[in-house]
Amino acid sequence: MTLKKSFETIAVSGVSGGDKATGAISFPIYQSATFKHHGLNNSTGYDYSRAQNPTREEAEKTLAVLEGGKEAIGFSSGVSAITACIHLFKSGDNIILSDDLYGGTYRLFEETYKDFGLQAIFVDTTNTKNITAAINENTKAIFIETPSNPMMKVTDIRAVAKIAKENKLLVIVDNTFLTPYYQKPLELGADLVIHSGTKFLGGHHDLLAGFIVGNDEQILQRLRRIHMSTGATLSPFDSWLILRGIKTLHIRLDRAQENSIKIAKFLESNSNIEKVYYVGLENFEGYELNKKQSTGFGATLSFRVKDKKIVPKILESVKVIRFAESLGGVETLITYPITQTHSEIPEDIKKRLGVDEYLLRLSVGIENIDDLIKDLENAINSVKS
Structure with a gap:
């Protein structure tokens, strides 16, 4: 058998x-x-x-x-x-x-x-x-x-x-x-x-x-x-x-996805964040379609800040999260697409898509979720100090 x-x-x-x-x-x-x-x-x-x-x-x-x-x-x-x-x-x-x-x-x-x-x-x-x-x-x-x-x-x-x-x-x-x-x-x-x-x-x-x-x-x-x-x-x-x-793919993805959902909701509630782009949010445009053709939402998300002046401060202030290109690893990374992964996309396309000075991307890892959220919170709040 x-x-x-x-x-x-x-x-x-x-x-x-x-x-x-x-x-x-x-x-x-x-x-x-x-x-x-x-x-x-x-x-x-x-x-x-x-x-x-x-x-x-x-x-x-x-x-x-x-x-x-x-x-x-x-x-x-x-x-x-x-x-x-x-x-x-x-x-x-x-x-x-x-x-x-x-x-x-x-x-x-x-x-x-x-x-x-x-x-x-x-x-x-x-x-x-x-x-x-x-x-x-x-x-x-x-x-x-x-x-x-x-x-x-x-x-x-x-x-x-x-x-x-x-x-x-x-x-x-x-x-x-x-x-x-x-x-x-x-x-x-x-x-x-x-x-x-x-x-x-x-x-x-x-x-x-x-x-x-x-x-x-x-x-x-x-x-x-x-x-x-x-x-x-x-x-x-x-x-x-x-x-x-x-x-360990299934274990890593499940944990990272669990972290991603919590981080996405945290960012949605933050007054400095204008919009969060994550397939796992029920109010996200692609949520229902993704559920029909997939069994998960993944561990990558992007978010738009209200004031582009806070971007450098966030990138300099994160301690647990690393400011680096790439995604998909056990460590959480934050990326600035306009100058990194998407720097060579023509300006007209980037503008149409919303890939601009306000956008940051997170690849969420498997660290303790409280540490990740506290790190983001401290980085965003450091702008006020």
Whole structure:
């Protein structure tokens, strides 16, 4: 009798349950660039680590199962995973993207690959009419973030997938914020899922990683070829760190989400805060849609202060919370998107979205909630002194 394992059990044990050769509970780090052949045409299945490595393979297979995909491919960063997806297209092709997304994604499409003739159109994907209006004869894919970065806008993945199917387009979803623990885009109709494994999957701010997960064998084969040829592959050690991080993914996310809800409510009640952007607030615009397609709200939120003059003081005054880029780790980080993660987004788009001098973003960690709220309270109140 085969036991059907839950998400949590698979996350803890990995697909192999440890090393079958030695019985090691922690899957080994195969820190080798190349592998010995037993004879002509007699390989162990591993030849060169750029093509495949046992530790990376374990991380890939584990994430594929958790995400509900046939296969996952591990990259050296989230940006390199997005880059591989871009290589699926050719000059003249058109890609529709969420207008509110990670600044590095914008930079790839509008700077690096624009010179190669790839056309990108950025629209508010929360309104599917915008997507339909942007489709033309050269459109090949729709790329969305949901919830988006940093405004936490929620896009209906099922609705986007329906439009894509009718127009024979690929749907690519960046699932970094919610991870497969809270959201499974492939089950909602997406073709490919992207992760910055640097964030919640790793969970400790100590690695760089990216993943693509999918079900279509033909597309996966193309991506594998791109992966090996361009060389931005996930290292054995970072693969092991991902495996270690995934073991506690569900515990970390549940605790961080619990903290996030309390922090969001605290910020809402503070007289210096104009608005809080968090999917877990019942009065937030994307709350009901997110509940329909996800099982959680995540641990990232943004908030707008009433007076931009208090921003420097807040960033200088936090003690428990760290002023740093990135997100998804056990430590709580505060970020100033306009000068950090979204500095390269054009001014007109930032203005339309509300990414301005008043906006701060929090990646909530797993520290004691009283310490976090007291730290925020002291930082905000320090403005008065």
